[in-house]
Amino acid sequence: MQDVQKKIREEARNLLAARKVDLVIGFEKGTIPCRTSPVFVHKEDDVGKLVWNSFCEMNLATYLTKIDKNKKVAVVAKGCDSRSIVALLVEGQVKREKITVIGIPCQGMVDRRKIERKVEGEILEAEEENGKILVKGSSFEKVFKKEDYLYSSCRVCKHRNPSIYDILIGEKVKENTQVDEYADVIEYEKKSPDERWQYFEKEIGRCIRCYACRQACPTCYCEECFVDSSNPKWIDKGVDLSDLAIWHIIRAYHQAGRCVDCGSCERACPMQINLRFLTRKINKEVKDYFNFEAGLDPATPPPLATFSVEDRQDFIDSGEGVKETKL
Amino acid sequence: MRNPYLPIPVKVGRVFVESEDKTLKTLDLLFLKKEDEENFKFMPGQFCEISVWGKGEAPFGIASSPTEKGFLRFTVNRVGVVTTALHYLKEGDEVGLRGPLGNHYPVDLFKGKNVVIIGGGFAFTTLRALTKYLLDFRQDFKDITVIYGARTPGMLLYKKELNKWQRREDLKVYITVDKGDGTWQGLTGFVPTIVEKVAPSPKDAYAVICGPPVMIKFTLPKLINLGFPPERIYTSLEMRMKCGIGKCGRCNIGRFYVCKDGPVFNCAQLEKLPKEY
Amino acid sequence: MKKISKKEMNKFIQSLMADYTILAPVNIEGIFFFKPVADFQGIDGEYKNSKKPPKEVFFPQTETMFKYKDGKVESTEKVKGKRILLGVRPCDARANLLLDNVFAGEDYEDIYYTNKRENTIIIGLACNEPSSTCFCSSFGGGPFSKEGLDILLIDIKDSYLVDTVTDKGGKILTGEFKEATDKEVKLAEKIKNEAEKKIKSRIRIEGIKEKLDAMFDDPFWDELSERCIGCGICSYLCPTCHCFDIQDEAKNSQGRRVRNWDSCMFPLFTLQASGHNPRPTGKERMRQRIMHKFNYFVENYKEVACVGCGRCIINCPVNIDIRKVLKKILTI
Numbered sequence: 001m002q003d004v005q006k007k008i009r010e011e012a013r014n015l016l017a018a019r020k021v022d023l024v025i026g027f028e029k030g031t032i033p034c035r036t037s038p039v040f041v042h043k044e045d046d047v048g049k050l051v052w053n054s055f056c057e058m059n060l061a062t063y064l065t066k067i068d069k070n071k072k073v074a075v076v077a078k079g080c081d082s083r084s085i086v087a088l089l090v091e092g093q094v095k096r097e098k099i100t101v102i103g104i105p106c107q108g109m110v111d112r113r114k115i116e117r118k119v120e121g122e123i124l125e126a127e128e129e130n131g132k133i134l135v136k137g138s139s140f141e142k143v144f145k146k147e148d149y150l151y152s153s154c155r156v157c158k159h160r161n162p163s164i165y166d167i168l169i170g171e172k173v174k175e176n177t178q179v180d181e182y183a184d185v186i187e188y189e190k191k192s193p194d195e196r197w198q199y200f201e202k203e204i205g206r207c208i209r210c211y212a213c214r215q216a217c218p219t220c221y222c223e224e225c226f227v228d229s230s231n232p233k234w235i236d237k238g239v240d241l242s243d244l245a246i247w248h249i250i251r252a253y254h255q256a257g258r259c260v261d262c263g264s265c266e267r268a269c270p271m272q273i274n275l276r277f278l279t280r281k282i283n284k285e286v287k288d289y290f291n292f293e294a295g296l297d298p299a300t301p302p303p304l305a306t307f308s309v310e311d312r313q314d315f316i317d318s319g320e321g322v323k324e325t326k327l
Numbered sequence: 328m329r330n331p332y333l334p335i336p337v338k339v340g341r342v343f344v345e346s347e348d349k350t351l352k353t354l355d356l357l358f359l360k361k362e363d364e365e366n367f368k369f370m371p372g373q374f375c376e377i378s379v380w381g382k383g384e385a386p387f388g389i390a391s392s393p394t395e396k397g398f399l400r401f402t403v404n405r406v407g408v409v410t411t412a413l414h415y416l417k418e419g420d421e422v423g424l425r426g427p428l429g430n431h432y433p434v435d436l437f438k439g440k441n442v443v444i445i446g447g448g449f450a451f452t453t454l455r456a457l458t459k460y461l462l463d464f465r466q467d468f469k470d471i472t473v474i475y476g477a478r479t480p481g482m483l484l485y486k487k488e489l490n491k492w493q494r495r496e497d498l499k500v501y502i503t504v505d506k507g508d509g510t511w512q513g514l515t516g517f518v519p520t521i522v523e524k525v526a527p528s529p530k531d532a533y534a535v536i537c538g539p540p541v542m543i544k545f546t547l548p549k550l551i552n553l554g555f556p557p558e559r560i561y562t563s564l565e566m567r568m569k570c571g572i573g574k575c576g577r578c579n580i581g582r583f584y585v586c587k588d589g590p591v592f593n594c595a596q597l598e599k600l601p602k603e604y
Numbered sequence: 605m606k607k608i609s610k611k612e613m614n615k616f617i618q619s620l621m622a623d624y625t626i627l628a629p630v631n632i633e634g635i636f637f638f639k640p641v642a643d644f645q646g647i648d649g650e651y652k653n654s655k656k657p658p659k660e661v662f663f664p665q666t667e668t669m670f671k672y673k674d675g676k677v678e679s680t681e682k683v684k685g686k687r688i689l690l691g692v693r694p695c696d697a698r699a700n701l702l703l704d705n706v707f708a709g710e711d712y713e714d715i716y717y718t719n720k721r722e723n724t725i726i727i728g729l730a731c732n733e734p735s736s737t738c739f740c741s742s743f744g745g746g747p748f749s750k751e752g753l754d755i756l757l758i759d760i761k762d763s764y765l766v767d768t769v770t771d772k773g774g775k776i777l778t779g780e781f782k783e784a785t786d787k788e789v790k791l792a793e794k795i796k797n798e799a800e801k802k803i804k805s806r807i808r809i810e811g812i813k814e815k816l817d818a819m820f821d822d823p824f825w826d827e828l829s830e831r832c833i834g835c836g837i838c839s840y841l842c843p844t845c846h847c848f849d850i851q852d853e854a855k856n857s858q859g860r861r862v863r864n865w866d867s868c869m870f871p872l873f874t875l876q877a878s879g880h881n882p883r884p885t886g887k888e889r890m891r892q893r894i895m896h897k898f899n900y901f902v903e904n905y906k907e908v909a910c911v912g913c914g915r916c917i918i919n920c921p922v923n924i925d926i927r928k929v930l931k932k933i934l935t936i
Contacts, residue, residue, distance in 0.1 A: 030923045032737060037923035040830045058922065062833065066886075117634060122652075122735050206632070208656065208665065211870075212835035212921050228872050231408050236853050238666030238864045268921035270655065270837050272635060330681055331712045332669050332850075332861075380672055381854035384861075406877040421675045540880070567876050569850045572712040575866070576847035577873060579896060580882075582903040587711065601820050603874075603882040603892070 001128065004104060005052040007169045008076060011102055012047040015074050021100055025060050026050040026076040033126040033135070034112035038063070050076075053128050054146055057109040058216070059264040061085045064094045065221035073099050078106035080153070080262035082162035083295025084218035087258050089164075090298055091305075093221060103165025105173045108147070108154035113272065115149055118142070153263030153276060156181035163296050182284045188277065200245070206271040207244045209237065213265035213275055214251065219258045219294075226250065252278035257286045257302040260295040331572050334378045334423025335363045339416050340398055347481030350405045351449050352414055353390070355398040356424060367427065369393055370434065371456035372563060372591045375426030376571045377401065377413065385409040386568045386586070389427065390452040392459035399424075402452045402484055428571045430591050432457050432535060432561060441470040443527040445546060447518050447538025448477055451484050453563055454537050462498065471498040472527050476518040476542075478505045501525055519545040522553075529554035535561045547594065557594035564590045564597075564604050580604055605792075606766040606777065607784040610646055613764055616779045617644040620688060624725070624776075627661060628690045629654055638689065647691050652735060653913065657843035658696050659703060661689055662720040665840075665865045669716065669850070673858040681715045687724045688776070695740045695913040697728050697752030699843030705905045706846050725772055728753040732795050737914030739805035739927060745911055747799040758792045765792050807930050809898070809908060815933055816899040820891070824936060828929060829890040831922050832869075838916040838924075839867035839893070844909045847873070868892050894929065 012024040028039035028049040036055045041047055060075050061084035067073065077085060082103055088094045110133055116123060125136040133144045156179050161172045188196070211227075214220045226234050227247060234250075236243045261283060265275045286292055289312055290303035340355035356377070358364035371392055378384040385407075391400035403413045416422070434457075442461060446454040454475075461468050473492065477483045483502065493500045503514035503521045514521055518538065527534070534555050536546055543562060550560055566578040566585040573587030581600040583589060592600075608616065617626055621642070629651045630639040636654045638661060656665075670679040700721070707717035731738070731747035740746060750756050754773030758765040765784050768774040784792075839845040849866035853859050866873060869889050875881045883889050901909040910926070917925050 031925040031928055032917065032923070035923045038831045040827075063831075066833070113634075121733075124736055206635070208840050209864075210836040210840050212833070212837050215833040215835040216921055233408075236862075237849060237851055237866075238862055240666060268833075268835070270841060270919040272633060330679055330715045332714075332716075333677065333679055336675065336677075378852075378861075380675065380857040381852060381859055383852040384850065410877070423677070565876065566882070567874050570848075574706055574712070574714055574846070574848075575850065575863075576868060576896075577866075579868075579892075579900065582900045601895070603888065 001053055004170045005050070008052055008102065008104075009047045009050050011167050011169065012041060012050055012074065013044050015100060016041070016044045016047070020072065021074040022071040024050070024074040024076075024102075025063055026102075027052065027056040027058070027060075030055070033123045034110070034115070052076075052104065054108070054110040054133070055112065055126075055128075057151065057264075057267050059084055059218055059262045061088065061218035062216055062264070064088055064099065064218065069094070069098065071098070074102055075099060076102045076104060077162055077165070078104055078109075079157065079160040079162055080106075080260050080295075081218075082164045083159060083260040084262060086164050086295040086298050087219055087260060087302070088221075090301060091219075091258075096298075100167070101162065101165045102167045102169060103162030104169050105161045105171065106154075106157075107160065107173060108150040108157065110146055110149050111151045115144055118144070151263050151267070153261055153266070155179070157261075159296070164298065182280065185277075185281050185284050188281075201241065203273050203277075204244050204248050205241060206273055207239065207248070208271060209239060209244070209247070210270065212268040212270065216264040216268035217255075217259075218262075218264075219255060219260075220251070226254075248275070248278060252282055255279050256282045257290070257292060257304045258294050259283055260293075332425070332570070334376070334384075334425045336360065336421055337363075337399075337424045339418055339420045339422065342416070342418060345402060345484050345486075346449075347479075351402060351482070351484065352405070353400060353402045353484070354413065354416065355391075355400050356422070357398050359421070364397075367399075369427035370431035371460045372431035372453050373427040373429050374453075374571075374590065375399065375401070375424050375428060376568075377409075378423030378425070379409055379412040379416075380421075380423065382412040383409045384423075384425075384569075386428070386571060388453035388456075388563065388590075390455045392456045392463060394460060394463040400455075402449060404449050425571060429586055429589060432591055434460065437461070437533050438467050439469065439531075441472070441528070441530075441532035442468055443472045443532055443534040444474070445518060445522060445534065445536040445538070446473075446475045447542040447546075448482065449484060450537040450539065450563075450565075451475055454535065455485055455488070457535060458492070458498075462492075462495075465497055469531070472501075472525065473498060474501045474503070474518060474521055474525060476503040476505070476516075476521065480504050480508055480511050480513075517545070518542050519549050522546055522549045526553060529556075529559075533559045533561065537563050557598060560594040561591055562594065562597070564592060566590075566604055605784045605789055606768070606781040607760075607763050607788060608766055608779075608781050609763045612780040614644055614646055617688075617690065619779065620776065623686060625685055625687045626690060627687060638691075647729065651691065651729075652733075653693050653696070653915070654691075655841065655915075655919075657699065657841060657913070657915065658689060658692050659699065659843050659846075661687070661724060662700065662717050663703065663707070663846065663848075667716060667863050669861045669863055671860045672854075675857070681719060683720050683723055685723070687720075688727060689724050690727045690729075692726050692728045692753065693731055693913070694728055694747060694749040694751070694753070694756075695738070695745055695911040696843045697726060698740075698743075698745045698749065699752075699911045699913070700726075701752045702844045702901075702905070702907060702909055702911070703846055705907075725754045725776060726752065727755045727757060727773070730756055730758045730796070730799070732759055732799055734799055734803050735914060735918075736804065737917045738803055739807060739912035739914065741800065741803050741912070742805070742807040742809060743908055743910055743912050747803065748796045758795070760788060760791055760795070763788075765789070805912075805927055807927055808934065809930065812908070812930065812934060813899050813902045815936065816895055819933070819936055820895075822936065824932065825887050825891045828894075828924075828932075829885075829887040832886055832890055832924060833922060834869055834871070834886050834889075835921065836865075836867035836869055837919050837921065839869055840865055841915040841919055843911060843913055843915070844897070868896070894933075898930070898933075 015021045024041040027036040121137040336359040337356040340357045343353045345351040374388045387401040569575045571586045573584035578585035629636040707714040750769045754770045756767040897909040
């Protein structure tokens with residue numbers, strides 16, 4: 001980790017000194033334990049702010065659509081972040097020559113909320129060393145093995161190495177090819193409609209329409225989100241369950257073929273809603289129907305933006321009744 | 328205590344299309360309840376929030392003077408959901424009204440002084456209210472000058488009234504258009520240019536100016552050059568508003584809420600505010 | 605000072621349910637919400653503070669203002685029944701007083717808000733263990749502050765000391781209340797002093813308004829707003845933020861007018877029908893938020909619109925820390 005951090009600072013310094021980029025977007029130390037904060041480094045003197053650790057959880061690709069697109073930007077990217085960058089490239093939202101991807105093979109990020117639930121009281125200090133997280137409070141000191149406390153998105157991640165990079169920092173890591181990433185989706189599908197609705201209502205009912213999920217997501221970049229449209233007014237702006245439900249369902253649909261399952265939405269959500277369970281189902285369907293995963297190949301357009309004659313058609317009602325689709 | 332968010336019922340009276348492209352319509356609203364009419368006391372410069380049931384609410388400056396009894400006049404520019412709905416209304420349709428809201432032009436300060444009224448485009452609404460008011464108390468004010476410009480002759484508001492005013496001896500009226508048509512006999516030129524030409528004297532005078540931001544931006548320096556001090560130049564600010572009573576935060580600039588502490592401000596006050604309007 | 609054992613407290617609260625709706629902190633998936641309870645079993649030992657501030661009890665996130673049908677308007681301003689809000693922290697109680705300036709001020713009374721304020725008795729819970737993100741004492745508050753409360757409970761392990769702050773609170777204290785012993789009162793004092801010492805975050809806010817007056821065009825705002833992703837978490841979870849939107853939800857001409865929380869951090873907040881937006885980018889909006897809370901609000905009401913509860917710090921997805929922001933402003 002320390003090595004990687006050192007190299008990130010070196011590369012950032014070189015890029016800024018040689019004027020190859022106008023700014024470097026990376027992570028800096030947070031003001032509270034177990035956190036980091038995105039940092040925008042404009043000057044070589046500030047590269048010392050950049051850090052790398054298992055709390056670098058945010059997907060920095062989200063800034064690529066928020067900043068001035070004429071600037072040359074270097075961005076620190078984990079496996080999932082780099083896939084978001086590919087998704088943005090494929091949709092023409094960023095220019096390849098304007099971005100320098102500092103790719104970092106990732107072993108997963110630590111879910112601080114899981115650790116918080118396992119200690120009695122507030123965490124006042126946190127340190128990371130050799131795959132272990134040491135946390136201290138006013139009345140406790142505990143050590144956790146990092147690999148047991150990863151984010152749920154990291155545990156099923158099959159693309160830890162960046163799919164795109166200009167600079168690679170650190171050794172490539174072994175991919176977790178054995179994990180059955182959609183096991184939980186398949187389990188969930190076995191539930192009855194009533195059970196599923198109950199779960200959905202319980203989760204989505206906590207939503208406060210803060211839109212942190214939308215803002216943190218790199219592929220949510222619409223200048224006018226459908227929730228803000230007043231003519232036509234698609235949904236209302238309050239927290240009535242019907243509006244909450246439609247907001248999340250439509251956002252999940254808009255992510256079809258574009259979501260890289262980085263988990264940023266879930267991590268940003270203050271109400272800790274399980275936001276990925278809808279998008280993962282849609283990701284699974286996209287994979288099954290079109291054999292496509294977002295963010296792996298900058299040359300392949302996303303399935304919902306193209307059409308091929310070989311596409312499945314068995315879900316189209318030709319008048320003889322819809323044939324049941326087995327997935 | 329009356330709920331300040333609850334509209335009172337009013338109905339549409341006379342509807343008049345002002346502009347040739349039909350985007351500007353004037354609606355007169357009549358109170359349905361006698362006591363609402365009696366309790367509604369307002370001054371030129373104030374505004375109301377008009378509710379179209381099922382569509383929403385929007386703020387509009389009152390274009391009629393309190394001396395005109397029996398109705399409230401509003402001119403509506405069709406740009407969005409509520410204004411489009413207002414454009415579809417006919418005589419007799421019912422809507423809701425909240426008001427009077429905001430502050431008003433300081434007519435007490437104008438007593439015994441000269442008043443220069445400068446308007447551009449469809450921002451002339453509250454200036455009509457002000458001019459009518461001054462004319463109805465003509466003896467209280469000295470010289471009254473009105474300078475009003477629009478893009479084309481067809482876009483001028485209150486054409487009949489402007490004609491009447493031009494024929495009066497007790498006020499000077501200068502109507503200008505950016506671009507004339509074949510039949511236009513009046514002045515041509517942007518409002519700032521005409522203000523410079525007319526060169527109203529700043530001595531014992533107040534100026535009131537309402538118009539699109541670009542017009543104000545170029546006219547203000549002309550007035551300053553003529554010698555008008557900023558505290559004697561008044562304007563009406565436009566901001567996005569919702570509650571109209573200084574609670575929802577939308578129209579907050581500096582320490583003011585445009586809906587409650589404004590919309591009428593003088594330029595000395597504006598100079599101290601952040602340029603976020 | 606009165607005292608009551610925790611067991612008796614539960615019974616007492618239960619007895620109040622005949623006349624009052626009790627809103628208490630409820631643990632849902634590890635997050636606390638103020639919700640009506642039918643069976644009160646005490647305040648959860650894990651309770652630090654609620655996720656959503658108790659402003660939502662007086663100023664709900666979604667509130668019907670009135671309904672209309674065929675031109676007839678039916679107002680929904682009256683709240684039915686009296687309520688007791690139990691377990692409010694002193695910072696949030698202070699925040700309600702700040703909100704009163706806006707909603708219950710001299711011009712135009714917001715009946716929806718004042719109605720609920722009048723019908724609600726607030727029982728606070730002193731903070732024996734402030735968090736590292738708490739900085740209430742920088743703004744005139746404190747972990748045992750009584751401002752804005754009707755009753756303050758102090759947890760002394762098996763019992764609560766009950767400090768009656770207002771007559772409104774005193775009226776309901778009929779029941780199994782004993783007098784606290786000197787020893788118990790001294791113990792509470794000790795806990796209070798320790799709690800106050802535990803608040804390590806201190807910010808000297810004197811002079812912040814003057815500093816902000818001079819820095820409207822400072823490049824500081826570009827730097828600050830760079831990392832902000834423009835969500836509404838800080839505004840929605842802040843106990844003193846009060847901006848809202850008014851919408852009509854209707855089919856044809858039958859429907860309701862509703863108000864929802866809104867945030868000055870969203871781009872549409874100041875967008876005018878002409879397309880002009882006085883605050884077009886995140887920089888202007890972030891500046892407006894800080895200016896409003898620490899400058900304009902001070903100018904209007906002589907108080908900073910922040911109570912140091914720390915919710916924005918804990919919940920911001922990009923760890924923008926208002927303490928760091930304020931410290932930076934004070935050194936410019």
